[in-house]
Amino acid sequence: MTHVQQGIHDKQAxxxxxxxxxxxSPECLACVGDDTPDIPMFDxxxxxxxxxxxxxxxxxxxxYVTQMSGGLGAVREVCDYLLEARKR
Numbered sequence: 001m002t003h004v005q006q007g008i009h010d011k012q013a014x015x016x017x018x019x020x021x022x023x024x025s026p027e028c029l030a031c032v033g034d035d036t037p038d039i040p041m042f043d044x045x046x047x048x049x050x051x052x053x054x055x056x057x058x059x060x061x062x063x064y065v066t067q068m069s070g071g072l073g074a075v076r077e078v079c080d081y082l083l084e085a086r087k088r
Contacts (some may be wrong), residue, residue: 012040019044032060032078034070049078 003022008014019026030047034054042048042061050062053069055067064081066074 009037010040011037011045015041015044030078030082032075033062049081 003018005014005018006056007022015029019029024042027046029045031045032049032050032051033039033041034051036055036057038058039061042058047064048061048062050065051068051070051074052066054062054065060066066077068077069072
């Protein structure tokens with residue numbers, strides 16, 4: 001991984017800064033989250049994904065909710081979802 005940030009309180013601002021640094025638009029962005037601090041990222045992401053065991057408010061804010069829980073295959077499910085979408 002090239003860009004890792006930990007202990008971030010304002011995830012939306014950090015994400016917007018990263019998009020600017022990488023010269024990417026939100027249309028290029030998918031976010032995966034599980035807890036309420038992730039919701040502000042969902043507001044700018046083109047695809048917001050909540051894992052199955054995410055907080056109910058996170059699941060409600062997501063475009064897609066995985067069948068698998070965090071740490072139990074959710075990332076693989078998201079990768080498969082994105083790869084399948086590229087075929088369409």
